[in-house]
Amino acid sequence: MSAAVSKRPSLYATAVGKKYAMAVSGLILMGYVLLHMIGNLKVYFGAESLNAYAEWLREIGEPALPREWLLWGMRFVLLAAVFIHIHAAYALTMMNRRARPVKYESKRDFVAADFASRTMRWTGIIVVLFVIWHLLDLTWGTTNPDFVKGDVYRNLIASFERAPVAIFYVLANMALGVHLYHGAWSLFQSMGWYGTWRRSFAIGFAAIVVMGNVSFPLAVMFGVIN
Numbered sequence: 637m638s639a640a641v642s643k644r645p646s647l648y649a650t651a652v653g654k655k656y657a658m659a660v661s662g663l664i665l666m667g668y669v670l671l672h673m674i675g676n677l678k679v680y681f682g683a684e685s686l687n688a689y690a691e692w693l694r695e696i697g698e699p700a701l702p703r704e705w706l707l708w709g710m711r712f713v714l715l716a717a718v719f720i721h722i723h724a725a726y727a728l729t730m731m732n733r734r735a736r737p738v739k740y741e742s743k744r745d746f747v748a749a750d751f752a753s754r755t756m757r758w759t760g761i762i763v764v765l766f767v768i769w770h771l772l773d774l775t776w777g778t779t780n781p782d783f784v785k786g787d788v789y790r791n792l793i794a795s796f797e798r799a800p801v802a803i804f805y806v807l808a809n810m811a812l813g814v815h816l817y818h819g820a821w822s823l824f825q826s827m828g829w830y831g832t833w834r835r836s837f838a839i840g841f842a843a844i845v846v847m848g849n850v851s852f853p854l855a856v857m858f859g860v861i862n
Protein backbone atom coordinates (compact mmCIF):
# COMPACT_ATOMS: atom_id res chain seq x y z
CA MET A 637 0.00 0.00 0.00
CA SER A 638 1.26 3.43 -0.83
CA ALA A 639 2.22 5.56 2.13
CA ALA A 640 1.09 8.62 0.22
CA VAL A 641 -2.65 8.01 0.82
CA SER A 642 -3.84 11.42 1.94
CA LYS A 643 -6.15 11.53 4.96
CA ARG A 644 -9.08 13.88 4.58
CA PRO A 645 -9.34 16.17 7.63
CA SER A 646 -12.48 15.74 9.70
CA LEU A 647 -15.13 18.44 9.23
CA TYR A 648 -14.53 19.62 12.79
CA ALA A 649 -10.87 20.28 11.98
CA THR A 650 -11.95 23.03 9.57
CA ALA A 651 -13.17 26.51 10.46
CA VAL A 652 -16.49 25.82 8.71
CA GLY A 653 -16.93 22.63 10.76
CA LYS A 654 -16.29 24.48 14.00
CA LYS A 655 -18.78 27.17 13.00
CA TYR A 656 -21.40 24.47 12.35
CA ALA A 657 -20.61 22.92 15.73
CA MET A 658 -21.06 26.33 17.38
CA ALA A 659 -24.33 26.90 15.52
CA VAL A 660 -25.86 23.49 16.33
CA SER A 661 -24.77 23.54 20.00
CA GLY A 662 -25.92 27.18 20.18
CA LEU A 663 -29.36 26.20 18.87
CA ILE A 664 -29.69 23.50 21.56
CA LEU A 665 -28.71 26.03 24.26
CA MET A 666 -31.12 28.63 22.84
CA GLY A 667 -33.92 26.03 22.97
CA TYR A 668 -33.02 25.29 26.59
CA VAL A 669 -32.99 28.92 27.80
CA LEU A 670 -36.32 29.61 26.09
CA LEU A 671 -38.04 26.51 27.52
CA HIS A 672 -36.46 27.10 30.95
CA MET A 673 -37.82 30.66 31.02
CA ILE A 674 -41.31 29.52 29.90
CA GLY A 675 -41.29 26.76 32.57
CA ASN A 676 -40.28 29.26 35.25
CA LEU A 677 -43.29 31.48 34.39
CA LYS A 678 -45.26 28.97 36.55
CA VAL A 679 -43.90 30.92 39.53
CA TYR A 680 -46.69 33.46 38.76
CA PHE A 681 -49.31 30.72 39.28
CA GLY A 682 -48.06 29.95 42.78
CA ALA A 683 -45.94 27.46 44.71
CA GLU A 684 -48.03 24.41 43.84
CA SER A 685 -47.83 25.07 40.14
CA LEU A 686 -44.03 25.59 40.03
CA ASN A 687 -43.28 22.69 42.35
CA ALA A 688 -45.58 20.35 40.40
CA TYR A 689 -43.78 21.36 37.21
CA ALA A 690 -40.36 20.67 38.81
CA GLU A 691 -41.63 17.26 39.94
CA TRP A 692 -43.00 16.53 36.46
CA LEU A 693 -39.55 17.23 34.97
CA ARG A 694 -38.21 14.39 37.12
CA GLU A 695 -41.04 12.07 36.14
CA ILE A 696 -41.11 12.50 32.35
CA GLY A 697 -40.49 9.25 30.53
CA GLU A 698 -42.11 7.17 33.31
CA PRO A 699 -43.18 4.38 33.33
CA ALA A 700 -41.26 3.45 30.15
CA LEU A 701 -38.08 4.76 31.78
CA PRO A 702 -37.12 4.87 35.46
CA ARG A 703 -37.56 8.19 37.32
CA GLU A 704 -35.17 11.00 36.24
CA TRP A 705 -33.63 9.00 33.38
CA LEU A 706 -34.99 11.27 30.66
CA LEU A 707 -34.01 14.33 32.73
CA TRP A 708 -30.46 12.97 33.01
CA GLY A 709 -30.48 12.33 29.26
CA MET A 710 -31.40 15.99 28.68
CA ARG A 711 -28.75 17.14 31.16
CA PHE A 712 -26.17 15.07 29.27
CA VAL A 713 -27.13 16.64 25.90
CA LEU A 714 -27.04 20.09 27.48
CA LEU A 715 -23.62 19.55 29.05
CA ALA A 716 -22.24 18.17 25.77
CA ALA A 717 -23.61 21.25 23.96
CA VAL A 718 -21.90 23.56 26.49
CA PHE A 719 -18.53 21.80 26.07
CA ILE A 720 -18.74 21.74 22.25
CA HIS A 721 -19.79 25.41 22.18
CA ILE A 722 -16.87 26.52 24.37
CA HIS A 723 -14.33 24.25 22.69
CA ALA A 724 -15.30 25.37 19.17
CA ALA A 725 -15.27 29.05 20.24
CA TYR A 726 -11.79 28.69 21.73
CA ALA A 727 -10.43 26.70 18.76
CA LEU A 728 -11.86 29.24 16.28
CA THR A 729 -10.28 32.13 18.17
CA MET A 730 -6.92 30.33 18.08
CA MET A 731 -7.28 29.60 14.35
CA ASN A 732 -8.11 33.24 13.64
CA ARG A 733 -5.15 34.41 15.68
CA ARG A 734 -2.72 32.09 13.91
CA ALA A 735 -3.75 33.03 10.40
CA ARG A 736 -5.72 35.86 8.96
CA PRO A 737 -5.32 35.17 5.23
CA VAL A 738 -8.13 37.50 4.19
CA LYS A 739 -7.44 40.99 5.46
CA TYR A 740 -10.38 43.07 6.57
CA GLU A 741 -11.48 45.52 3.89
CA SER A 742 -11.13 48.48 6.18
CA LYS A 743 -10.07 49.40 9.68
CA ARG A 744 -13.73 49.94 10.49
CA ASP A 745 -14.59 46.29 9.64
CA PHE A 746 -11.72 45.13 11.81
CA VAL A 747 -12.85 47.23 14.77
CA ALA A 748 -16.45 45.98 14.39
CA ALA A 749 -15.41 42.30 14.17
CA ASP A 750 -13.01 42.67 17.08
CA PHE A 751 -15.67 44.36 19.23
CA ALA A 752 -18.21 41.60 18.46
CA SER A 753 -15.80 38.77 19.28
CA ARG A 754 -14.62 40.43 22.49
CA THR A 755 -18.25 41.05 23.50
CA MET A 756 -19.08 37.38 22.86
CA ARG A 757 -16.08 36.24 24.90
CA TRP A 758 -16.93 38.38 27.92
CA THR A 759 -20.68 37.84 27.89
CA GLY A 760 -19.98 34.09 27.44
CA ILE A 761 -17.68 34.05 30.48
CA ILE A 762 -20.28 35.95 32.55
CA VAL A 763 -22.99 33.43 31.54
CA VAL A 764 -20.76 30.45 32.50
CA LEU A 765 -19.97 32.02 35.91
CA PHE A 766 -23.67 32.80 36.36
CA VAL A 767 -24.68 29.18 35.63
CA ILE A 768 -22.14 27.85 38.17
CA TRP A 769 -23.54 30.22 40.84
CA HIS A 770 -27.10 29.39 39.74
CA LEU A 771 -26.58 25.63 40.20
CA LEU A 772 -24.98 26.19 43.63
CA ASP A 773 -27.91 28.45 44.51
CA LEU A 774 -31.05 26.75 43.16
CA THR A 775 -30.09 23.17 42.29
CA TRP A 776 -27.70 22.14 45.07
CA GLY A 777 -28.59 24.87 47.58
CA THR A 778 -24.96 25.36 48.68
CA THR A 779 -25.17 29.16 48.54
CA ASN A 780 -28.86 29.37 49.53
CA PRO A 781 -29.15 29.31 53.35
CA ASP A 782 -32.91 28.59 53.28
CA PHE A 783 -32.71 25.76 50.75
CA VAL A 784 -35.31 23.02 51.10
CA LYS A 785 -34.85 20.10 48.68
CA GLY A 786 -37.92 19.70 46.45
CA ASP A 787 -39.46 23.11 47.32
CA VAL A 788 -38.34 24.98 44.20
CA TYR A 789 -40.74 27.90 44.78
CA ARG A 790 -39.53 28.57 48.31
CA ASN A 791 -35.87 28.31 47.22
CA LEU A 792 -36.44 30.79 44.40
CA ILE A 793 -38.14 33.35 46.66
CA ALA A 794 -35.49 32.90 49.40
CA SER A 795 -32.76 33.47 46.85
CA PHE A 796 -34.20 36.64 45.28
CA GLU A 797 -35.11 38.16 48.65
CA ARG A 798 -31.38 38.90 48.92
CA ALA A 799 -31.04 42.13 46.90
CA PRO A 800 -27.40 41.59 45.75
CA VAL A 801 -28.36 38.15 44.41
CA ALA A 802 -31.43 39.53 42.61
CA ILE A 803 -29.34 42.34 41.06
CA PHE A 804 -26.69 39.82 39.99
CA TYR A 805 -29.40 37.74 38.26
CA VAL A 806 -30.67 40.84 36.42
CA LEU A 807 -27.18 41.87 35.24
CA ALA A 808 -26.15 38.32 34.25
CA ASN A 809 -29.34 37.88 32.26
CA MET A 810 -28.69 41.14 30.44
CA ALA A 811 -25.24 39.78 29.49
CA LEU A 812 -27.01 36.60 28.34
CA GLY A 813 -29.30 38.79 26.21
CA VAL A 814 -26.35 40.41 24.41
CA HIS A 815 -24.78 36.97 23.89
CA LEU A 816 -28.06 35.54 22.56
CA TYR A 817 -28.63 38.48 20.23
CA HIS A 818 -25.22 38.32 18.61
CA GLY A 819 -25.10 34.50 18.73
CA ALA A 820 -28.50 34.03 17.09
CA TRP A 821 -27.56 36.52 14.41
CA SER A 822 -24.21 34.92 13.54
CA LEU A 823 -25.73 31.43 13.73
CA PHE A 824 -27.72 32.17 10.58
CA GLN A 825 -24.54 33.39 8.90
CA SER A 826 -22.76 30.09 9.74
CA MET A 827 -25.67 28.01 8.47
CA GLY A 828 -25.85 30.08 5.29
CA TRP A 829 -29.38 31.29 6.01
CA TYR A 830 -29.73 34.84 4.78
CA GLY A 831 -32.76 37.04 5.03
CA THR A 832 -33.97 40.37 6.31
CA TRP A 833 -35.70 38.58 9.22
CA ARG A 834 -32.41 37.54 10.83
CA ARG A 835 -31.86 40.68 12.89
CA SER A 836 -35.53 40.88 13.93
CA PHE A 837 -35.47 37.23 15.01
CA ALA A 838 -32.24 37.70 16.99
CA ILE A 839 -33.59 40.83 18.75
CA GLY A 840 -37.00 39.26 19.40
CA PHE A 841 -35.57 36.00 20.75
CA ALA A 842 -33.07 37.70 23.06
CA ALA A 843 -35.70 40.20 24.28
CA ILE A 844 -38.27 37.49 25.15
CA VAL A 845 -35.75 35.40 27.12
CA VAL A 846 -34.28 38.42 28.96
CA MET A 847 -37.64 40.02 29.80
CA GLY A 848 -38.98 36.73 31.16
CA ASN A 849 -35.83 36.00 33.16
CA VAL A 850 -35.33 39.44 34.70
CA SER A 851 -39.00 39.57 35.65
CA PHE A 852 -38.47 36.82 38.30
CA PRO A 853 -35.91 38.54 40.55
CA LEU A 854 -37.66 41.90 40.05
CA ALA A 855 -41.07 40.42 40.96
CA VAL A 856 -39.63 39.10 44.25
CA MET A 857 -37.72 42.34 45.01
CA PHE A 858 -40.84 44.44 44.50
CA GLY A 859 -43.11 42.06 46.42
CA VAL A 860 -45.25 40.96 43.44
CA ILE A 861 -44.63 37.34 44.49
CA ASN A 862 -43.54 36.15 47.90
Ligand code: HEM
Binds near residue numbers: 767771849
Ligand atom coordinates in the same frame (compact mmCIF):
# COMPACT_ATOMS: atom_id res chain seq x y z
C1 HEM B 1 -34.01 34.55 36.57
C2 HEM B 1 -33.87 33.55 35.73
C3 HEM B 1 -33.86 32.11 36.15
C4 HEM B 1 -34.60 31.47 37.11
C5 HEM B 1 -35.67 32.06 38.00
C6 HEM B 1 -34.17 30.09 37.13
C7 HEM B 1 -34.65 29.13 37.97
C8 HEM B 1 -34.16 27.85 38.12
C9 HEM B 1 -34.56 26.89 39.11
C10 HEM B 1 -35.66 27.14 40.16
C11 HEM B 1 -33.84 25.76 38.94
C12 HEM B 1 -33.94 24.46 39.76
C13 HEM B 1 -35.00 23.62 39.12
C14 HEM B 1 -35.23 22.29 39.80
O1 HEM B 1 -34.48 21.88 40.68
O2 HEM B 1 -36.20 21.63 39.39
C15 HEM B 1 -32.96 25.99 37.82
C16 HEM B 1 -32.08 25.07 37.30
C17 HEM B 1 -31.24 25.32 36.24
N1 HEM B 1 -31.12 26.50 35.54
FE1 HEM B 1 -32.16 28.17 35.84
N2 HEM B 1 -33.21 29.90 36.17
C18 HEM B 1 -33.00 31.11 35.55
C19 HEM B 1 -32.12 31.37 34.53
C20 HEM B 1 -31.27 30.43 33.96
C21 HEM B 1 -30.40 30.68 32.86
C22 HEM B 1 -30.29 32.02 32.14
C23 HEM B 1 -29.75 29.53 32.60
C24 HEM B 1 -28.72 29.22 31.56
C25 HEM B 1 -28.03 30.13 30.91
C26 HEM B 1 -30.20 28.55 33.56
C27 HEM B 1 -29.75 27.24 33.65
C28 HEM B 1 -30.17 26.33 34.57
C29 HEM B 1 -29.66 24.96 34.64
C30 HEM B 1 -28.61 24.35 33.72
C31 HEM B 1 -30.34 24.33 35.69
C32 HEM B 1 -30.19 22.89 36.17
C33 HEM B 1 -31.27 22.07 35.54
C34 HEM B 1 -31.21 20.61 35.96
O3 HEM B 1 -30.15 20.02 35.88
O4 HEM B 1 -32.22 20.07 36.39
N3 HEM B 1 -31.13 29.13 34.36
N4 HEM B 1 -33.17 27.27 37.34
